[in-house]
Amino acid sequence: MGSDGPRRTRRGALAGGLALAACVAAGTVTSAGSMTSAGTAGAAPARNAAPASTGSPSPASTATPGRDVTPGPGATGGPDDRSPSPKPSASIGKGEGVLRVLTFQGHVEYGTTLTGVDWVSSFENGTGCRVVRLDRVRSAEEMAAKFRPGSYDVVSPPPELAGQLVAEGKVAPIDTGLLTSYKDVPERLRELPSTRRGKEVFGVPYLWSADEVLYRGERPKGPQDLYDDERVAIKDTPMSLAGAALALRETRPDLKIDDPFQLTPEQLDAAVELVSRHDGPGRVYWRDSLDVIRAFATDRVRLGGALPYHADLFARAGRPVKALDDAPMTGWADSWMLSSGAASPNCAYRWLDWITSPKAQRAAAAWTGLAPANSKACGGEARRVCDAHHAGDAAWLKRVFFAVRPSKDCGGAGGECTDYTDWTKRWKDLVE
Secondary structure (H helix, E strand, C coil): CCCCCCECECCHHHCCHHHHHHHHHCCCCCCCCCCCCCCCEECCCCCCCCCCCCCCCCCCCCCCCCECCCCCCCCCCCCECCECCCCCCCCECCCCCEEEEEEECCCCCECCCCCCCECCHHHHHHHCCEEEEEEEECCHHHHHHHCCCCCCCEECCCHHHHHHHHHCCCEECCCHHHCCCHHHCCHHHHCCHHHEECCEECCEEEEEEECEEEEECCCCCCHHHHHCCCCEEEECCCCHHHHHHHHHHHHCHHHCCCCCCCCCHHHHHHHHHHHHCCCCCCCEEECEHHHHHHHHHCCCCCEEEECHHHHHHHHHCCCCEEECCCCCEEEEEEEEEEECCCCCHHHHHHHHHHHCCHHHHHHHHHHHCCEECCHHHCCHHHHHHHHHCCCCCHHHHHCEEECCCCCCCCCCCCCCCCCHHHHHHHHHHHHC
């Protein structure tokens, strides 16, 4: 994926989505029209983090909020693996008055893109912390290049970048006992390896989605069919190699693939070979939601790796595109992290508390088309998004292998695996 990355398609900007696919087929929708070039949207987060640093990882330092009260009996400084939601150990101190934020396009809105789409003003009014810097990027690569701990208080990276920030000590452990709604995030999302290191929590889950196989016509036998034809759409990101690895997990048991995001050199070779086997001019490597929507709407592809957002959009448009509903799939969750160099740690904690709340996540989910991490946000304007993601359906969620940054030590499990720089190079060689 290039530096522009797959853009997020604002669900809010697609209020007329019932007829969108038909409009695309007729050539009446442009990226400057119903889907703006601002990027955003939900439909597809950028997935391309910068290569990991070659230096030795340093331990994360801690940005500690001021305390108004003394911790009570039995309080802890953070959760352990069995108790991810401890009782509050203290309250957040007085806010410093300002906050600096780095996030993706569409993940934080304050009314400038569309009147009424604003979940910054209510945060400012309720906390007294004014967002004086709000920088938004289109890809994880751009975020990695821009983020400096002393320049921002909070950042919302995707999992492949989150692991790098933790390893380099650029983000600090979070005392989740200070976050009112953290307990409402399902344990499966609280325990994601991309947000934790041992007993320490480094990320608060925000928005998530899954990579489904969509199809027209004959139902595919399984995810492996995505790689048996040239006329398919595949998301343009190195992390798509995990989808190929997941297919091989079922068809090549001799490879002994366990975690599709932690691959040995032999397993990575097999995943690359599978993706490249039927590569050709008919294949669509999509970066923007409009690309995959147009590919299906114009019958250019019959299969594609896409999101629940896309499946719902086609259903509302009356298009004959369905999702493979009984196969394992990859997924990912973006999180909010605390900068190790936060100049305003109290306002940063107030932001983490606010952004985990049902109100904030409901607004973000409705706007982006991505599922909220807080299950209590699944109502009102976010109901359709949650329904599309089967939020609350534990059996559906069990099918999802959530992304984590590939690492040489196989995610701490031992052994010799390939890291994200290896994946990035192999993907670049494949698609360019």
